[in-house]
Amino acid sequence: MKIPKRIQPLIDEGLIDEVVSRLMSGKEADVYVVRCNAEIRCAKVYKEAANRGFKQAVLYREGRKSRNSRRSRAMDKGSKFGREQQEQTWHNAEVDALNKLAAAGVRVPQPYTCVDGVLLMELVTDSEGLVAPRLSEVILSAEDAVRDHATVMRFVVRMLCAGLVHGDLSEFNILVDENGPVIIDLPQAVDAAANNNAEAMLERDVNKIRSYYGQFAPQLLKTQYAKEIWKLFEDGELQADSKLTGTFAENLTDADVDGVLEVIESVKEEEQQRQERKIEAENQP
Numbered sequence: 001m002k003i004p005k006r007i008q009p010l011i012d013e014g015l016i017d018e019v020v021s022r023l024m025s026g027k028e029a030d031v032y033v034v035r036c037n038a039e040i041r042c043a044k045v046y047k048e049a050a051n052r053g054f055k056q057a058v059l060y061r062e063g064r065k066s067r068n069s070r071r072s073r074a075m076d077k078g079s080k081f082g083r084e085q086q087e088q089t090w091h092n093a094e095v096d097a098l099n100k101l102a103a104a105g106v107r108v109p110q111p112y113t114c115v116d117g118v119l120l121m122e123l124v125t126d127s128e129g130l131v132a133p134r135l136s137e138v139i140l141s142a143e144d145a146v147r148d149h150a151t152v153m154r155f156v157v158r159m160l161c162a163g164l165v166h167g168d169l170s171e172f173n174i175l176v177d178e179n180g181p182v183i184i185d186l187p188q189a190v191d192a193a194a195n196n197n198a199e200a201m202l203e204r205d206v207n208k209i210r211s212y213y214g215q216f217a218p219q220l221l222k223t224q225y226a227k228e229i230w231k232l233f234e235d236g237e238l239q240a241d242s243k244l245t246g247t248f249a250e251n252l253t254d255a256d257v258d259g260v261l262e263v264i265e266s267v268k269e270e271e272q273q274r275q276e277r278k279i280e281a282e283n284q285p
Helices: 008-012 057-061 069-077 080-103 142-161 198-214 218-222 224-234 257-284
Strands: 017-023 028-034 039-046 113-115 120-123 172-179 179-181
Touching: 008 120, 017 039, 039 080, 057 172, 080 113, 080 120, 142 179, 142 198, 142 218, 142 224, 198 224
Parallel strands: none
Antiparallel strands: 017 028, 028 039, 039 120, 113 120, 172 179
16 A cells, blocks of 8 residues: 555564554544564554644643753743644653553553554454444443443542543554453553542543443443542552542532531530639639
8 A cells, every 4th residue: 555654664664564554543643554574553643733632631631741941931822833843742652651551551552653643553453353342332241341340440530549630532542452451542641649630531531431330230330439438549558559439429418508507506505504613613602
């Protein structure tokens, strides 16, 4: 097939030998199956910012810091150089996230290199060596849905323990190979501690996954994993192996101001009576 312009430099450098086929086109990138020596891998070609589906990318970039102060200032000013640096940061964010999550025990594709907006990484395949399907293409039994949902929730917990929230998790960003779910598409992953939108994004991610698996196992639709996970994280109690229940009891009781005032007045009255009794005892002959 015709070699995409963005991939040509990787061929010139000997990183890719052949473009086998176009795998898919998404809102943020086009993905190609490529051959690197004897291995079949995939090349993710990021789209320019103006052509990406993430129109509110600024929400995802909140909390991301550049180690280079000049780059950081340029990104804040929005200069041409700054926009170029934002693009580079967006691309590198996925490589960083993939490495960090693999170390945390989350199943993700292995990244090899990222050159000029092209990420070369592992091609996830099924038991027959074919490209692994997306979760959205898989029909599950109720038992398998419950099992795989639990696996994804464990991955969400491990991601959060590693300081990240996927930010766009759904049945379209999970592959299924012979060993279960594999998380993909992470350039928008947010810093859980530094991004003010992290909690809302985590809840959206978890609830989307709940809705999908809930088609096959309706009992999952009643679970509250998002709130449970975030509460544990907020309280500093979330661990990579935390046992989740899927339940969460919200405190919906309004503060009983009148009741508190009554208690205060009662304490004051008791203290006054105690003082009066003390004075009476002191005045007795």
